[in-house]
Amino acid sequence: MRPSSIFLSYLRLGLCIVPVFPAAVPACAGASTTVSRRVALMGTWAHLEIRAGDPAAAEAAAEAAIRELEAGEAQLSTWTTGSDLARLNATPAGVRVTLAPRLAHELRLVVDWWRRTGGAFNPAMGPLVRAWDLRGSGRTPSPAELRSAVEASDPKKLDLRTDVAIRRNAMLALEEGAWGKGAALDRARTAALEAGAREVLINLGGQVLSTVPFEVEVVHPADPERVVARWRVPAGSVATSGNGERADPHILDPRTGRPAPDFGSVSVWAPSALDADVLATALFVMGPVEGPRWVHQHPDIRSLWTTTRDGDPEVYEIPPRDDILAAPAPRFSGPDAPNPRHHGETP
Ligand code: FAD
Ligand code: MG
Numbered sequence: 001m002r003p004s005s006i007f008l009s010y011l012r013l014g015l016c017i018v019p020v021f022p023a024a025v026p027a028c029a030g031a032s033t034t035v036s037r038r039v040a041l042m043g044t045w046a047h048l049e050i051r052a053g054d055p056a057a058a059e060a061a062a063e064a065a066i067r068e069l070e071a072g073e074a075q076l077s078t079w080t081t082g083s084d085l086a087r088l089n090a091t092p093a094g095v096r097v098t099l100a101p102r103l104a105h106e107l108r109l110v111v112d113w114w115r116r117t118g119g120a121f122n123p124a125m126g127p128l129v130r131a132w133d134l135r136g137s138g139r140t141p142s143p144a145e146l147r148s149a150v151e152a153s154d155p156k157k158l159d160l161r162t163d164v165a166i167r168r169n170a171m172l173a174l175e176e177g178a179w180g181k182g183a184a185l186d187r188a189r190t191a192a193l194e195a196g197a198r199e200v201l202i203n204l205g206g207q208v209l210s211t212v213p214f215e216v217e218v219v220h221p222a223d224p225e226r227v228v229a230r231w232r233v234p235a236g237s238v239a240t241s242g243n244g245e246r247a248d249p250h251i252l253d254p255r256t257g258r259p260a261p262d263f264g265s266v267s268v269w270a271p272s273a274l275d276a277d278v279l280a281t282a283l284f285v286m287g288p289v290e291g292p293r294w295v296h297q298h299p300d301i302r303s304l305w306t307t308t309r310d311g312d313p314e315v316y317e318i319p320p321r322d323d324i325l326a327a328p329a330p331r332f333s334g335p336d337a338p339n340p341r342h343h344g345e346t347p
Contacts, residue, residue: 032198033058039066041073042181044205050192051199061197065188069204072184075103076176078126079135085174089126093170104163106183106274107174111155113278117294121282122254126173127152131257134177138248141257150257177250178241182277185209185237189273209237209273220313221265221306229315231304237273240265241280242306253285260285264313269302279303292318 035058037048046069052058077083081090088097099107110123122128131141131149141149152171159166176183181204189209192200200211208216213234220226221242231238242265243249249259266283270276279301283291288307295303295318303318 035059035062037062037066039069041069042077042184042205043079046205047203048188049201050197052196053198057196061192061195061200064195065192065197065200065202068188068191069184069202072180072187075100076180076183078174078176085176088165088167089173091167093167093172095166097165099163099165101163102187104160104165106179107158107160107165109274110179110278111158111160113179113275113282114155117279117282117286119255120253120285120290121178121278122153122155123174123176123179124153124155124158124172125175125177125252125254127171128252128254128257129175129177130173132252132259134248134250134252146257150254153254153257178281179274179278181205181207182237182239182272182274185273185277207237207239207273207277211235216267218265218267218304218306218315221308222311226313228306228313229304231267231269231317233269233302236269236271237276238267238269239273239276239280240267241284242266251281251284261287263288264305264307266291266306267304269304271300275301295319 032051032053033055034049034051035055037050039046039048046066048062048065050058050062050065052061074082075084078086078089080086084100084103088099091097107123110121113121114123127149129135131145133139148171152169152173154169154172157167157169157172158174159168185202185204185207186209188202189200189211193211197211200209201214202209208214213232215230215232216238217227217230218240220228221244224244241251243251243262244265249262251260252258253260266280266288268276268280268283270279283294283303286294288305291303292305295301299319302321305314305316305318307314
């Protein structure tokens with residue numbers, strides 16, 4: 001493993017480029033070592049930059065963060081059959097399933113976000129994901145299939161008690177696509193700091209978590225070569241949702257069961273990565289009229305909207321601040337810059 005000497009890296013990921021820790025951000029006091037790691041997981045790449053007081057601490061913290069990311073995938077992925085979430089989905093209706101406390105807590109959080117976003121984010125989207133074959137080559141469900149999938153995608157049919165879950169409908173299927181990365185990022189941040197990290201930066205498939213202020217460049221939703229804004233945000237996490245480079249829309253409005261209208265993209269900053277992940281999807285579904293109204297009622301969240309009416313991007317922040325920097329950040333090309341053109345290639 002090569003400790004990187006500079007705590008800066010650019011990654012061009014589908015929906016955002018991540019110039020992190022601009023030189024202006026003073027490194028924490030005293031000597032420090034930065035370790036960079038890159039691991040394949042959740043169908044994408046995670047890039048970690050972990051800074052600590054000495055090489056051994058930086059290595060230990062990077063290892064701890066990676067273990068948490070991998071444990072998150074093992075516990076949450078419904079792309080495999082062995083995870084806790086997949087087993088819950090496969091357990092017959094009415095049968096009690098004991099959950100790890102952290103997973104039970106995360107499920108309570110995401111069901112609460114379903115309520116607070118008026119159903120625009122829905123953690124029980126499995127039937128709709130299947131009806132549209134979002135994980136395969138895509139299909140259009142018949143009106144009858146769509147009605148049945150909307151009805152089955154109902155988080156109320158998940159009976160959640162302290163550390164026990166019971167599916168009250170055999171069709172209920174939890175889906176982690178819009179919140180699992182965020183959950184895993186929050187877990188990894190905690191593990192790295194507990195293992196001695198002073199600063200943590202992780203980019204997981206385009207969602208970024210940082211323990212120090214950072215900047216995110218946002219690219220044109222339909223043209224990843226074109227930087228449309230640079231967004232300076234406090235420590236926390238930024239997630240972006242939009243159809244970007246995907247051929248078929250993958251964000252559905254659970255209230256109609258249909259693909260959410262494609263207006264561009266929305267990036268969300270929140271202190272918690274799980275919240276940022278959830279809300280980027282929810283605000284994309286709400287759209288550029290209902291979405292900003294929702295953000296105004298939630299002052300602890302920030303959002304950056306890129307709408308692409310007739311091709312020209314319009315970029316605005318809600319709530320408005322003057323921290324959007326129009327000029328693209330200087331390109332970093334230091335010896336340790338990891339692959340700067342990581343177009344979200346899957347491992
Ligand atoms: P987001 O907007 O954050 O999420 C969109 C995804 O959430 C959609 O793909 C859909 O699954 C779901 N969704 C759509 N609309 C809504 C809605 N309104 N409310 C709630 N959910 C919605 N990809 C692979 O190719 N292979 C893998 O093995 C794989 N494993 C994964 C394991 C885990 C634990 C996680 C979290 C993701 C994994 N993925 C994998 C990626 C995943 O399937 C999605 O492609 C990815 O999470 C989309 O994230 P996003 O931030 O780009 O989009
Ligand atoms: Mg997301």
